[in-house]
Amino acid sequence: MSASRQSSISSSEIKASRSPSLVSPKVFARKVLAFYQKHGRKDLPWQKNPTPYRVWVSEVMLQQTQVKTVIPYYRKFMQRFPSIKALAEAPIDEVLHYWQGLGYYSRARNLHRCAQTIVEQWKGRFPNTLAEVESLPGIGRSTAGAILSLSRGEPTAILDGNVKRVLSRVFLVDGWYGQSKVAKTLWELTETYTPKENTGPFNQAMMDLGASFCSRSKPQCDMCPLNSHCLAFIHGKTQEYPHKKPKKDIPTKKQTYLLTQNPGGQVLLVKRPPSGIWGGLWCLPEVNRSNDSTLVGEFKHTFTHFHLLAEVVDQPQQPPIEKVEENETLAWHNVAQLDELAFPTPIRKFLNAHFQQSES
Structure with missing residues (x-):
């Protein structure tokens, strides 16, 4: 594929072809997993004894919130609510008290409701299937995939903000990923390139890569394991991707x-x-x-x-x-x-x- 052809490739063409000339899923996974072995985070609190409950709480806290902010809240929360049963039985006022400062309080209310649902419907045991996990209040497709892959090694794909950024740059995906068409393209990409083996480490690596070398404002492209395949880097468009949300006046x-x-x-x-x-x-x-x-x-x-x-x-x-x-x-x-x-x-x-x- 010529440089001129690569520079003009559209997201629809990438979505349709999944061309190995860009990067094959096998090579993609191998390079991402090698990055994880060298640079990935392996000592986060929720990575120690990574039960579905512990991973679930971390994933919810990490929505819209940075890791360094979450860690002290997570430790206090898990000390007070060490199990799904403990969380389900606690009054919502106390749950919100342990959440204050993290913001987006609907997350805490959904956690509490989820815990009660799991106690009522699954006798306190976290559900096993992707569909069952997605049915719980406040748990979307990506969070469900993260919980099952990081805690149980299930071959489930994820698509959080960091993964969206990596995929948008590597495959030069046009459009703001809040739009349904763009989100669909990114989901197809992440499901194509997520390996069926070592899925947990791979998903963690993708999140870590997006949070480090492929950061939003100052990406360190020279250190990225995917730079030889990244169309945004190859054509000097890293700052243009992913496309930003259309500006709208905030009242x-x-x-x-x-x-x-x-x-x-x-x-x-x-x-x-x-x-x-x-x-x-x-x-x-x-x-x-x-x-x-x-x-x-x-x-x-x-x-x-x-x-x-x-x-x-x-x-x-x-x-x-x-x-x-x-x-x-x-x-x-x-x-x-x-x-x-x-x-x-x-x-x-x-x-x-x-x-x-x-x-x-």
Whole structure:
């Protein structure tokens, strides 16, 4: 295949041909596994006694979160919830408390629901088949493949962000991989090139390769085991691939929160609904700001789909908040006990700063 032909090859042609002249699956796997032996990560906490449960928790934590951030959370989480049964029997508030700081709290809620489902349907034993694992709440195709391959050596392919980046560059896959057509192409590639033997080490190697030599902004192509086959490297298009998500303006939403204390110094908090932003976490009540309010402070926070511009006020309530009937969603809490509750990170930071300043 000529250089000019390679430079203009399209993802559809690659998908259709799987041409050995690009790189054969056997050679691809051999080079990736050799990389793993020399550079792969082999001492991560979840790689020690890699049961499906331990790998599952790690894979969920690693979604949208870097390894170095996950490790201390993982260790504390597994110490408190060492088994599926322990996680299933724990109250969701405690699970969220151990998750706070990792963000994307739906992951923790899904973990908890999954554990309960496994106890109910499989008597606490992690399911065996790919279809059964994918049927669990919050477990997609790639996560299911990672769990089974890394814990049991099953020949199941994966397609996380790191693997997508490697494949997009090696095979010059056009388009943003959030689009269904592009995702389909990448899935066909990963299933073609994932070996049936040594699948666990291969999948770990692909993730490690994407996180190291084939990183997003500063790839070390000269050290990559696939550089002689990588079309993006060969044609100087590494920075162009994978194609970025089309830019879209992120709206800014404004919200007012109430910070008020009763005569005993307790803070009024509300537990948010189980689904949605900050689902199941304790938060300051949302209010409409009145003319007689006092500004306590402000903070900003960025979500995936919008920016939050928040102001925190204290203002008289009509009717006055004198007594709150204690229930699961609205309650007065002692300031000294706030660390025991699961808060969204920006709310916790604001409260910590506010009360530390009040004490000084």
